[in-house]
Amino acid sequence: MVITDYQLKDLDRVADQILKQVTHQKIIFKGDLGAGKTTLIKALVQKLGSDDLVSSPTFSIVNEYKLKASKIYHFDFYRIENEEEAYDIGFEDYIDADAWVFIEWPEKIPHLLDFDHHCIYIGFNAQLQRVLELK
Numbered sequence: 155m156v157i158t159d160y161q162l163k164d165l166d167r168v169a170d171q172i173l174k175q176v177t178h179q180k181i182i183f184k185g186d187l188g189a190g191k192t193t194l195i196k197a198l199v200q201k202l203g204s205d206d207l208v209s210s211p212t213f214s215i216v217n218e219y220k221l222k223a224s225k226i227y228h229f230d231f232y233r234i235e236n237e238e239e240a241y242d243i244g245f246e247d248y249i250d251a252d253a254w255v256f257i258e259w260p261e262k263i264p265h266l267l268d269f270d271h272h273c274i275y276i277g278f279n280a281q282l283q284r285v286l287e288l289k
Contacts, residue, residue, distance in 0.1 A: 185276035
């Protein structure tokens with residue numbers, strides 16, 4: 155699925171489309187700094203039914219959001235130096251949980267991505283329109 159030229163006002167619709175397409179609860183997000191990964195995750199968390207305040211876990215590495223019958227774990231690995239830091243916070247336990255998992259900066263943990271997941275890439279085309287690709 156590819157979505158081109160969406161704006162902030164379109165995020166509810168984009169989040170709906172994503173949630174209708176995914177078959178796994180684990181999603182990795184790729185894109186440059188400032189591409190809109192965290193903003194999209196905020197919309198997804200709301201669409202999944204959480205009332206929690208969503209913020210970037212850049213310094214805490216992981217944030218947890220509550221759902222009625224489950225949880226969402228939101229990782230941001232931008233500041234980690236190596237994969238050992240992910241092991242140190244118990245990353246594997248989070249992945250094994252029956253929960254939604256959203257991961258920003260998965261490039262920092264390439265050897266730990268051996269689970270079923272979707273990938274969302276957010277970038278810009280030649281016309282500087284935002285492009286989202288879901289795989």
